[in-house]
Amino acid sequence: MKYFKYLFQFLFTIGIFFSSVMLFPQNIKHKEYDSILLNKPREMGNNNIPVEKIILWNKKMLEKVKKEDYKKGIIWVYTSLADEYLDVGKSDEAVKYLNTAKKLSDKYSTDNFTVGSIYQVYSRMYYELNLNDIALKHNSKAIYYGKNIENSYEKKKFLQYAYAIRGTLYYNVENKDSAIIYIKKANQIDESPGILSTIANHYLDYSPNQDSARKYxxxxxxxxxxxxxxxxxxxxxxxYYYYGIYFMREKDYANAVLYLEKSLLYNKTENNKDLLQDIYKNLALCYKGLGDKNKENESLENLIRITDTISGLNTKTAEISIKNIEEEKIEEKKTLKKTILIYSSIVSSLSLVLFIYLYYQNKRKKKLILESKEIISQKESETLKLKSRIVDAHEEIMQLAKTNDIGFLAKFQEVYPNVSQKLLEINPALTKDNLIFCALIWLGFSSKDIAEFTFMQHRSVQIKKGRLRKKLNLGSDVDLYQYIKSLVNN
Structure with missing residues (x-):
């Protein structure tokens, strides 16, 4: 599994170098920084300059971009510093710089590329802490922002390393099918030795196929x-390391040694001790297969030396962690009394504020209840008066209808305006006589009552009903009384 750590390491290097192109497109002076920020770190990395010196160079650049108030430049350098501190195992420093970059990015609403790059370094940080699930979530965010980069070329370059890193993370959570899918997606964008050799290693370890491994x-x-x-x-x-492993699987120890020695040559500064450890271990196995006892012992001695160095680094890291914990405990004891005092004061103050708040809230609540009761009582009184007026008005309308008073229709429309309005919407050609007849029906008077109030024959009333049906487009199966009453309920 640790083989994929090698890919992860140089992919971040590629990604962070490339991001400098995107972060500085503003003006001529800023473009001068573009070239420096893009080429100098790459040059130092290729010349095996120690990470500590690259960190110092970044800090000098930070002073310059701050002086120019170059916001995106500041964000990029903070992100780059976080990435470099992860290289030297200083996660605390990395977190500090990365969090600052994120806050500045949120404040100044930076572009998709910048935000995506920050999430990608967060992904690496969680990978280093062996929190692969959280690393995958941050990588997902990086890919989301990467897909929204407008420039197609820049989008492809960003997504290439984002996909490759996602593939590496999937290997770590033992999801080899998803892993190879993303590694190949990265390779489709642009072929690089690291990605190609990782695909080869997939066919060596996860889906054994020597021919496919050799091809890649x-x-x-x-x-x-x-x-x-x-x-x-x-x-x-x-x-070359993976090529050596390929020949070992073929039992071709001579060629395996050739490629492992080449791998050792390009790792001569011993800057990647994990890889160096694996090289010496496999060289010892190859020399054993070739029967070269001296070379085997020499490789084993180098393996022990590197292993001791790694153990020493781990011990040093543990010592630093213990020291930090002890210092934190001492500081905690010093500040405990102050903290208790502060919190006691806060609790007392909050209690007093809460008491005052509840007191006035209770007082206000009682006042509101009294006001609500008065309003309800007033509304009830108004409702009773309104109901009384409606009853009186209805009785007046009924009396006007029974006496065939000329003012019947006007009073009916005043009290029940929607009835005539609905009827005229159905047929605007309805006459005043039609509306009076409809009003009498709506009030519930029978044909006999209508004939009596209007001094007509009962047959005449029935004829008027028939004519009204036609004007309202009603079939013989529709009850005229129910229909008119349904237009507006009382």
Whole structure:
């Protein structure tokens, strides 16, 4: 599983170098920084300059971009510093710089590329802490922002390393099918020795297929030969290492030694001790297979030396962690009394504020209840008066109808305006006589009552009903009384 750590490391290097192109497109002076920020770190990395010196260079650049108040430049340098501190195992410093970059990015609403790059370094940080699920979530966010980059070329370059890193993370959570899908998606965008050799290793360890492994390793070597110094030594070292493993599986120990020695040559500064440890371990196995006892012992001695160095680094890291914990405990004891006092004061103050608040809220609540009761009582009184007026008005309308008073229709429309309005919407050609007849029906008077009030024959009333049906487009199966009453309920 740790083989994929090699890919993860140089992918972040590629990604963060590339991001400098995107972060500085504003003006001529800023474009001058573009070239420096893009080329200098890559040059230092290819020349195996120690990470500590690259960190110092970034800090000097930070002073310059701050002086120019170059917001995106500041964000990029903070992100780059976080990435470099992760290289030297200083997660606390990395978190500090990365969080600052994120806050500035949120404040100044930076572009999709910038935000995506920040999430990608967060992904690496959680990977280093072996929190692969959280690393995958941050990588997902990076891919989301990467897909929204407007420039198609920049989008492809960003997504290439984002996909490759996602593939690496999937290997770590033992999801090899998803892993190879994303590694190949990255390779489709642009072939690099690191990605090609990782695909080869997939066919060596996860889906054994020596022919496929050899095909991708050959492609990786061709890319190295074609691009020469443009390829960093770490990628070359990893590619030759995997080629050595390929020949070991073939039992061709002579060629395996040849490629492992090449890998060792490109890792000569011992800047990647995990890879160096694996090289010496497999060299010892190859020399054992070749029967070269001296070389076997020499490789084992180097393996022990590197292993001791790694153990020493781990011990040092543990000592630093213990020291930090002890210092934190001492500081906690010093501040405990102050903290208790502060919190006691806060609790007392909050209690007093809460008491005052509840007191006035209770007082206000009682006042509101009294006011509500008065309003309800007033509304009830108004409702009773309104009901009384409606009853009186209805009685007046009924009396006007019974006496066939000339003012019947006007009073009916005043009290029940919607009835005539609805009827005229159905047929605007309805006459005043039609509306009076409809009003009498709506009030519930029978044909006999209508005939009596209007001094007509009962048959005449029935004829008027028939004519009204036609004007309202009603069939014989529709009850006229129910229909008119349904237009507006009382």
């Amino acid at each position: 390793l050959n492609k990786a070597v061709q890319v190295i030969k074609k691009n020469g110094k443009k390829i960093d030594s770490h990628q070359i070292s990893v590619t």
